[in-house]
Amino acid sequence: MTQSNEGGSEQDIVQRECKSQYFSCESNNLKLGEDFFKQPCVCLAKALLGKVLVRRCADGLELRGRVVETEAYLGGEDKASHSACGKRTERNLAMFMKPGTIYVYPIYGIYLCMNISSQGEGAAVLLRSLEPLQGHAVMRRLRGARRKESSRPLKEKELCNGPSKLCQALDVPRAFDRRDLADDPDVWLERDPEEGPLQEGEMVTSTRIGIESHGEWAAKPLRFYLRGHPCVSVLDRTAEKEAGPMQPGGQTTVELTTNS
DNA sequence: GGTACGATAGGCT
DNA sequence: GCCTATCGTACCG
Numbered sequence: 001m002t003q004s005n006e007g008g009s010e011q012d013i014v015q016r017e018c019k020s021q022y023f024s025c026e027s028n029n030l031k032l033g034e035d036f037f038k039q040p041c042v043c044l045a046k047a048l049l050g051k052v053l054v055r056r057c058a059d060g061l062e063l064r065g066r067v068v069e070t071e072a073y074l075g076g077e078d079k080a081s082h083s084a085c086g087k088r089t090e091r092n093l094a095m096f097m098k099p100g101t102i103y104v105y106p107i108y109g110i111y112l113c114m115n116i117s118s119q120g121e122g123a124a125v126l127l128r129s130l131e132p133l134q135g136h137a138v139m140r141r142l143r144g145a146r147r148k149e150s151s152r153p154l155k156e157k158e159l160c161n162g163p164s165k166l167c168q169a170l171d172v173p174r175a176f177d178r179r180d181l182a183d184d185p186d187v188w189l190e191r192d193p194e195e196g197p198l199q200e201g202e203m204v205t206s207t208r209i210g211i212e213s214h215g216e217w218a219a220k221p222l223r224f225y226l227r228g229h230p231c232v233s234v235l236d237r238t239a240e241k242e243a244g245p246m247q248p249g250g251q252t253t254v255e256l257t258t259n260s
Numbered sequence: 261g262g263t264a265c266g267a268t269a270g271g272c273t
Numbered sequence: 274g275c276c277t278a279t280c281g282t283a284c285c286g
Contacts, residue, residue: 071277080277091272109270111278126277151281164278210277265283273275 030190034182037100037116041123044099044116045072046224048125049203052133052190055170063138063170065130065160066192069225069232071208073115075122078222080214083122094178095124102187104167104177110146111164114172116181128209128223130160131231131254132169139169156256157230201246202227206236230254 032051037044048067055063075083075095082092082105094103095117103115103124115124132139139159146168147154160166172187181189206223225232227240231254 073277082277089272105277106271107276108268108278109276110268113277115277128277147280162278208277213275262285263283264285266281268278268280271276 030193032182032189032191034098034100034180036189037098037118037182039099039119041072041074041118041120041125042222044118045070045125045222046198046203048116048127048189049224049226050192050195050198052192053127053130053166053170053187054190055172055187056185057138057171061135061138063135064133064190065166065170066133067127067129068131068229069128069223071126071128071224072118072222073124073126074222075120075124078220079217080208080211081122081124083124086122088122092122095122097178098180100180100182102176102179102181102184104172104174106174107164112167112172112174113163114167114176126163127166128163129225129231129233130166130169131229131256132156132159142171143169161231161233163233201243204236204239204243206239209234230256 030052036047039047048070051067053065053067057063073081073083073095075081076086078084081095083095088096091105092103094101095115097117099117099119101117103117104112105115107113113126115126117124136156136159140154143154143159143165158165160169166172176187179187181187204225204227205221206225207219207221208223211218221239223236227243227246
């Protein structure tokens with residue numbers, strides 16, 4: 001039995017979300033072009049925070065999620081990068097393509113991760129988590145596909161709070177590898193019309209996740225997330241303390257609509 | 261609520 | 274044999 005606060009079938013929910021005045025489907029003026037991606041890896045990783053990833057599905061339905069956590073993989077001397085020491089393979093070729101190129105790779109056999117090529121040889125930004133904005137019902141179905149039917153329902157903040165979860169929730173396939181995020185009908189990035197520039201203290205800088213085996217590069221401050229945001233995958237309380245007290249109004253306040 | 265653990269799976273090198 | 278994860282479960286406060 002599926003249950004929703006708003007009631008109605010999945011189709012109803014989809015219709016309602018699509019009609020939301022907040023999400024105009026004619027939002028070309030919000031779309032980020034190639035110039036946005038043409039910046040150094042760390043700058044792009046920070047600039048992506050607060051931007052909105054849009055996925056237009058085959059049936060025309062649009063799914064949206066706000067980027068709340070990223071990691072920079074620099075290439076070259078960055079030992080944790082797939083492109084460390086300039087290593088170029090069939091798998092990671094997208095990292096060396098023009099800024100804005102999508103790099104999708106499979107991990108642990110069953111999952112995918114989505115990156116965006118930046119300026120810099122072999123450099124790319126990993127998208128680690130999103131705040132679901134539009135298409136929750138579809139995201140929930142996509143995320144539930146691989147879970148046991150008996151398992152507890154996912155909370156809204158759990159739909160996209162991990163690099164492979166967001167690929168599942170937004171139906172990002174391996175076939176998106178090497179496609180251009182600045183010029184693709186199925187997937188793109190938008191500015192959030194409601195969001196101003198990041199306030200001081202609103203971003204946390206931390207270490208990257210899951211790369212413990214890479215020695216000193218595991219300790220580099222190359223992960224960035226929106227402070228206090230419920231959809232961040234892994235919190236770093238130490239880094240948050242070192243960043244000092246939260247500015248008044250500096251905390252990211254988010255109202256998630258269901259099952260929070 | 262959180263944290264920690266083992267099991268999982270397939271492609272890449 | 275390693276991997277930029279995730280899930281279900283157990284256990285703790």
